[in-house]
């Protein structure tokens with residue numbers, strides 16, 4: 348019932364040529380329903396090539412990105428906010444042209460370590476900008492999802508409760524989703540399963556990542572708790588596997604996320620393992636319910 352996808356960084360660090368086409372084929376071969384395209388650089392996407400490959404392989408597409416210090420819509424500086432809005436509009440356009448319907452990630456703040464708490468004027472800017480952007484996205488057939496990330500990657504939203512409160516303030520006439528990620532929840536949430544339950548129907552996108560962002564099941568995330576909670580709230584949205592290694596370098600992403608270690612070298616094997624792991628966890632959660 349959930350569509351299961353995989354983040355593009357398992358396959359490639361660039362999307363301007365044949366790498367994207369190969370990534371689509373690998374996504375299909377590893378048994379995934381969709382590819383989550385890293386959209387930090389909307390201009391660096393070979394849109395026509397990619398759309399053709401997606402259609403031919405019957406692979407769906409979503410996208411995610413993190414804003415930067417130059418495009419931070421939570422900045423008190425109006426000109427930076429305007430650059431961020433333009434960047435997100437461009438990303439919405441690319442995703443629309445690819446046929447995608449979900450834009451997720453750190454789209455409310457820069458994705459970086461801040462050295463001070465968020466500025467209230469900046470927070471107001473982000474809420475105002477997202478209200479407008481959600482409407483634009485909606486007209487393009489796209490829903491925005493705000494990714495709850497750990498304290499070293501944003502100072503705006505670090506917990507599920509904060510995301511729900513933030514969205515209430517945005518008060519958008521069209522729905523935006525909360526995007527949860529097990530890697531970040533493992534750092535910030537006391538009881539990740541409870542966080543999932545409290546976000547409930549607000550969750551629109553979900554990242555499955557291990558505590559060190561490597562092979563699923565080799566870290567400290569309590570997978571039984573996560574998948575049982577998703578089952579309890581009857582979550583039916585997209586689930587994307589996310590993993591990073593120094594084996595695949597993305598000029599925009601790797602340094603921001605602190606990907607210094609080689610946690611795997613074979614994307615194919617990692618992807619197949621994760622697909623099986625997710626299926627097994629979902630089945631176990633369903634069985635736990637009837638026992």
Ligand code: MN
Nearest residue numbers: 494528554589
């Ligand atoms: Mn994530």
